[in-house]
Amino acid sequence: AQSVAQPEDQVNVAEGNPLTVKCTYSVSGNPYLFWYVQYPNRGLQFLLKYITGDNLVKGSYGFEAEFNKSQTSFHLKKPSALVSDSALYFCAVRDGSAGNMLTFGGGTRLMVKP
Amino acid sequence: DGGITQSPKYLFRKEGQNVTLSCEQNLNHDAMYWYRQDPGQGLRLIYYSQIVNDFQKGDIAEGYSVSREKKESFPLTVTSAQKNPTAFYLCASSPRTGGAGWGDTQYFGPGTRLTVL
Numbered sequence: 001a002q003s004v005a006q007p008e009d010q011v012n013v014a015e016g017n018p019l020t021v022k023c024t025y026s027v028s029g030n031p032y033l034f035w036y037v038q039y040p041n042r043g044l045q046f047l048l049k050y051i052t053g054d055n056l057v058k059g060s061y062g063f064e065a066e067f068n069k070s071q072t073s074f075h076l077k078k079p080s081a082l083v084s085d086s087a088l089y090f091c092a093v094r095d096g097s098a099g100n101m102l103t104f105g106g107g108t109r110l111m112v113k114p
Numbered sequence: 115d116g117g118i119t120q121s122p123k124y125l126f127r128k129e130g131q132n133v134t135l136s137c138e139q140n141l142n143h144d145a146m147y148w149y150r151q152d153p154g155q156g157l158r159l160i161y162y163s164q165i166v167n168d169f170q171k172g173d174i175a176e177g178y179s180v181s182r183e184k185k186e187s188f189p190l191t192v193t194s195a196q197k198n199p200t201a202f203y204l205c206a207s208s209p210r211t212g213g214a215g216w217g218d219t220q221y222f223g224p225g226t227r228l229t230v231l
Contacts, residue, residue: 009154034219043118043204043222044157090156101147101172102220104156 002027004093006105013081013112021076021108023091030096033074035065038088038107047089050074051096061085081112117141118223120205125228127192127199135190135226137205144210146188147220150174151202160203163188164210192228200230 004025013019025031032051036044048059055067065076076089091105121136139146145164149157159172163182177196182188188207192199206220 036222041202041225041227043120043224044206046219046221049219101159101162104158106154106156 002093002095002103004091004103004105006089006091006108008108009106010109010111013110015083015112015114016080019078019081019085019110019112021089021091021110023074023076023105024072025074025091025093026072027093027095031067031072031074032094032096033065033067034092034094034102035059035063035074035076036090036092038090044090047076081110083112083114086110086112118205118207118221120203120223120226122226123224125226127228127230129230130194132191132193133228135192135203135205135228137188137190137223139186139188139205139207139223141207141221142185143207143221144185145208145218146182147206147208148172148178148180148188148190149204149206151204151225157204160190198230199228202227 034049035047038044047063048057050057050067058064063078065074067074088107088109090107092102094102118139127133147162148160151157158174160178161172161180163169166185169180169182179191203226205223208218208220
């Protein structure tokens with residue numbers, strides 16, 4: 001079975017400060033990891049993914065994520081937060097060794113205050 | 115949201131009615147998916163289709179039905195058997211479902227919010 005956890009329901013950060021949104025996962029085989037962002041009443045927008053290669057993945061809008069195999073984590077980061085980054089963020093995982101579907105975390109709401 | 119359209123944006127259903135949610139994609143993707151989103155629960159997979167005229171149940175298929183008669187279309191019917199249908203419904207597509215070794219990204223439509231009156 002595969003699973004993903006986002007331990008924080010909400011993250012608050014001041015504009016200009018670095019932000020981190022946490023994600024941990026569990027899969028039997030090789031993890032394929034994804035981050036999506038959702039604005040109110042909208043669909044999910046793809047930010048970035050890790051399949052293989054460098055542990056640091058760079059994505060859209062200045063976001064990046066670091067794959068840590070030993071800690072089974074894939075935290076989303078941004079060096080300097082913007083108010084417009086305020087949204088709901090989802091981490092998702094798929095077992096790359098099997099034909100499974102994506103499993104999503106429960107989401108983390110990011111609030112960036114001016 | 116580009117390339118995947120969902121309609122209507124808002125839908126209201128009376129008790130005992132069946133309703134159909136539309137999903138169309140012009141990305142030439144083989145695979146399509148339906149998810150349900152409830153507050154605090156993330157996304158849960160209802161049905162998915164890897165190819166025309168074929169589809170599989172996801173984690174919460176009871177009370178829902180789908181068809182895949184055309185590559186670009188994957189409509190979802192919420193039947194009267196679905197006891198708690200009020201939710202935000204999201205359609206997605208990807209080039210393929212991804213067997214071993216593939217990491218295809220799913221791209222999402224803008225969603226349909228269904229409310230039972």
